[in-house]
Amino acid sequence: MWNVICSHRHTSHFELQQPLSRYTGSRLKAKQHDDDDEDLLALTSRVPLNCVNKLRHKCGMLYSFLKFSVLMTVGIRLENVTVPSVAIIGQSVGLECQYRLEDDKLYSLKWYKNDQEFFRYSPNSRPNIVTFQTHGVQVDNQELHNHPNRVTLRSLSLNSSGLFRCEVVSESPVFQTVFKERKLNVIIPPNPGNPHLSKFSPTIHMYEILTGNCTSYKSYPAANLTFYINERKWGSPNVTEYESVKEIDREGKEVWTSVIGLRVRVDNNFFNKGAIRIKCKASILGREWITSKNITHQNKNYQHPLYSSARNQYSSGM
Numbered sequence: 380m381w382n383v384i385c386s387h388r389h390t391s392h393f394e395l396q397q398p399l400s401r402y403t404g405s406r407l408k409a410k411q412h413d414d415d416d417e418d419l420l421a422l423t424s425r426v427p428l429n430c431v432n433k434l435r436h437k438c439g440m441l442y443s444f445l446k447f448s449v450l451m452t453v454g455i456r457l458e459n460v461t462v463p464s465v466a467i468i469g470q471s472v473g474l475e476c477q478y479r480l481e482d483d484k485l486y487s488l489k490w491y492k493n494d495q496e497f498f499r500y501s502p503n504s505r506p507n508i509v510t511f512q513t514h515g516v517q518v519d520n521q522e523l524h525n526h527p528n529r530v531t532l533r534s535l536s537l538n539s540s541g542l543f544r545c546e547v548v549s550e551s552p553v554f555q556t557v558f559k560e561r562k563l564n565v566i567i568p569p570n571p572g573n574p575h576l577s578k579f580s581p582t583i584h585m586y587e588i589l590t591g592n593c594t595s596y597k598s599y600p601a602a603n604l605t606f607y608i609n610e611r612k613w614g615s616p617n618v619t620e621y622e623s624v625k626e627i628d629r630e631g632k633e634v635w636t637s638v639i640g641l642r643v644r645v646d647n648n649f650f651n652k653g654a655i656r657i658k659c660k661a662s663i664l665g666r667e668w669i670t671s672k673n674i675t676h677q678n679k680n681y682q683h684p685l686y687s688s689a690r691n692q693y694s695s696g697m
Contacts, residue, residue, distance in 0.1 A: 454481040457477070458477040458478060460474075460475070460545045460560075462563050463563060464563065465566060465666055471534070474531075476545035478547045485502055486503075487500065488548075495514075497511050497512075515536055515537075515538030515540070517533050537633075542561075545558060566598070567598050569596055572670075573594070573598075573661060577594065581675065583645060583676065584676075585647065595668075599634050603662045604661055605662070606618050606639065623637045
């Protein structure tokens with residue numbers, strides 16, 4: 380008999396004073412999670428996460444036994460849940476829930492967006508596939524009956540972003556439940572042809588100041604912009620980040636325009652075969668768009684007056 384006192388946000392105290400078999404029997408509801416087994420143990424019907432944390436750090440043997448008991452009891456497992464982390468507005472994406480039943484039978488497979496159910500597959504029910512209206516979710520019904528563990532969302536909008544959960548439940552009498560969650564972010568990419576390089580002269584003399592801007596128009600969220608010169612990343616103080624500008628487009632969507640400026644004096648080290656390669660990269664949540672251009676050396680024999688004068692003085696002093 381164990382006696383561990385843990386605080387709980389729903390009750391003032393939680394007392395674990397029963398044999399562990401009580402918590403690892405038919406009442407078990409388990410979560411198969413990628414990040415930590417503590418979440419799996421915490422989803423028993425009676426052991427909250429903060430109690431599991433204390434068991435892990437203060438009662439190592441008890442925690443190990445509880446973990447072993449729970450993992451041995453879980454007969455239904457989620458092998459993988461596929462939800463794209465980033466998707467483009469207007470496109471379609473596929474959600475997939477791969478599970479293993481072991482000796483159990485499937486009672487239901489459900490999909491949720493932000494805790495709202497929008498899809499249910501129950502093999503023993505008629506109809507066995509049901510969809511529910513959920514804000515930002517449009518289910519493509521054409522493929523559902525062939526692959527009920529795969530759901531296609533079409534015509535994505537910004538409202539399609541959210542936390543998606545696949546939940547698999549085994550048959551009675553246990554009704555074991557396992558689930559995994561994944562975040563989907565729907566973005567608006569920069570306008571075609573973006574990012575845009577502007578105000579750069581097509582040619583430049585040695586020791587002149589190279590200046591120009593990089594702009595990403597009408598994306599959501601605002602794009603992060605980065606300058607590269609000959610594949611070398613440049614930042615402050617040679618790069619200035621201007622405040623992004625928000626506007627509402629014709630369809631009522633919030634979009635952002637981002638701008639950065641480059642200012643740097645060039646010398647012989649900047650030129651590769653008589654040219655400088657300027658590149659700007661726009662990135663949004665791991666997606667990237669790149670624009671580049673070459674700036675040529677206008678006159679290889681040209682000497683800036685300031686530097687030419689200094690060299691002449693140095694030579695005459697010799």
